[in-house]
Amino acid sequence: MPPKKPGLSEPELFRMLLTNMIDLRHPLVKLAGEIDWARFDTAWGKFYHEKKGRPGLPTRLMAGLHFLKHMEGLSDEEVCARWVENPYWQYFCGEEYFRHRLVLDRSSMSRWRGRIGPEALELLIAETLRVAMASGALNPQACERITVDTTVQTKAVAHPTDAHLLLRAMEHLNRLAKKHGLKLRQSFLRLGRETRREVARLIHGKGHKQAMRHLRKLRTWLGRLERDVGRKTEGNADLTEACARTLELAEKVRTQKPKDQNKVYALHAPEVECIAKGKARTRFEFGVKTSIAVTNDRAKGGQFILGMQALPGNPYDGHTLTGQIAQVERITGIAVSRAYADLGYRGHGHKGETEVYISRTRGITSPTIKRELRRRNAIEPIIGHTKMDGLLERNHLKGAAGDAINAILVAAGHNMRLLLAWLAALLCALLNPWLNPDPLPAR
Missing domain, CATH: 3.30.420 (Nucleotidyltransferase; domain 5)
Structure with a gap:
């Protein structure tokens, strides 16, 4: 449902008005008065269904939090934590009374950004x-x-190296198998971590050939994991579809060459x-x-x-x-x-x-x-x-x-x-x- 439009509520005896706590000449207060907050409600109202779901969070609150987040260069967690402590930030986001608790979950900021989209x-x-x-x-x-x-x-x-990406692909496949209850013949995680350390120790010194042998071992173990997961999901359409993307990325990491185009540099961010x-x-x-x-x-x-x-x-x-x-x-x-x-x-x-x-x-x-x-x-x-x-x-x-x-x-x-x-x-x-x-x- 669309967010509730803020309005003046009845005065409360045991809650402190923000206008009595802050300096109304503060630049952030002046800036809050200059912004046309109703413009956002009008433009973004189309992203909410009129009757389905519970009422959305106030548009001024969400837009104000994102303004403050990028003004100060903070993460979602940090801006939410500081919002509770800062009466000027609460006034900027449209609150009347000082709040001692956050009125939203941090994940609401992620969902709100995805709902509105970059163009809007x-x-x-x-x-x-x-x-x-x-x-x-x-x-x-x-x-x-x-x-x-x-x-x-x-x-x-993280800075992408061959050993790092191969180990991350092995970890993603093991995590996927555990999530879907697949029992693998061998995880190769302990061997992979030890081999990755050896590659980092030898790759830039006289042991370059030995480091390349360790890299070949990592590729071999990753290929075994891919085939093992493929065998366990064969014949199950749902499992095959759930594992297809991870298997595709793992195979790309295993086979990509230094001069290839469209390489994978991070398993969690292939873009x-x-x-x-x-x-x-x-x-x-x-x-x-x-x-x-x-x-x-x-x-x-x-x-x-x-x-x-x-x-x-x-x-x-x-x-x-x-x-x-x-x-x-x-x-x-x-x-x-x-x-x-x-x-x-x-x-x-x-x-x-x-x-x-x-x-x-x-x-x-x-x-x-x-x-x-x-x-x-x-x-x-x-x-x-x-x-x-x-x-x-x-x-x-x-x-x-x-x-x-x-x-x-x-x-x-x-x-x-x-x-x-x-x-x-x-x-x-x-x-x-x-x-x-x-x-x-x-x-």
Whole structure:
């Protein structure tokens, strides 16, 4: 059923009103008053059935928790724990009275994200941009000129090595057999763990040939496990279907070669891709390519993120430009007149009305375009903030849909941090003349 719309309840004698506990001039309180929470109820009401099921959790509560989660770069467990302790966070999420217990289960956040989906969650970015324009932190004309770049949204996976993946495949098969009550001839877990340690000890030294022999043993044991599970499930259609995906991944891990394409780098996240970045400290990153678009001009409140999307399949940067411009125009409702990109976007083939300028392009005579092209590098620190302050560096959400959802929420969290700083600066500018009046002139 749709979430219950919040309304003023009857005053209670033994519960403390949040408005009596907090400073109503706090930037987070001001920001809560600027956001149009009813907009979310209207847009996301279609995801609930009118009569079936129990009433959903308040939309303001769920949207507010995700805003706070990505503002502070916290996990679901951490944001729920801090929500109980922080009266400002409870007020931001629409509570009237201070609550001593959490009103939801942590898993409700995961189910809510999956229900809404990445496309509908773009409304969170659109609302942060609307608030920025209304408060003066962002000029609407700044959305017409954007800077575009790509980065890697890394997944929360261990560094993939052959020995590690082979052992994980053996563990997954044993876990699957235990779940369905299959009695295996031999688990190979003790031997596999010992052999994995030997491979790690020998692979980078003089014992490389011996390490390769241990790897061949791991592959042999994994093949035995696969055949044993296949024999035990043969003739049972339900068991065969339940074990098919795990057996397929295990077989792929066992047979894949170093130069193969579409390799498996994590059993629990097979969508992870290996992306070469050319960095001296990190040659390869494991996750999904992500495109980001920010304002080219530095607004009063900082550079806001206008769009962000995950790009599975590791496409060429130039082929993603049209889709990124379309997302920015869909979120902001403003046509993009100029887009600035680095050399990786050469040969983009964009056929829209947007003018695209690439770094180091010669023959540009306009001083305005030259200045804005020099501003292209300013997107790099924004990417750094999304990884250090946000949750773009290690994504824990499941599957390709989790990658897309996390990218949207990271962008919304970055804009919320800028808005909070902007409102704090405005409040400080308003209060300073009153708190520190100019002294009387000396006679």
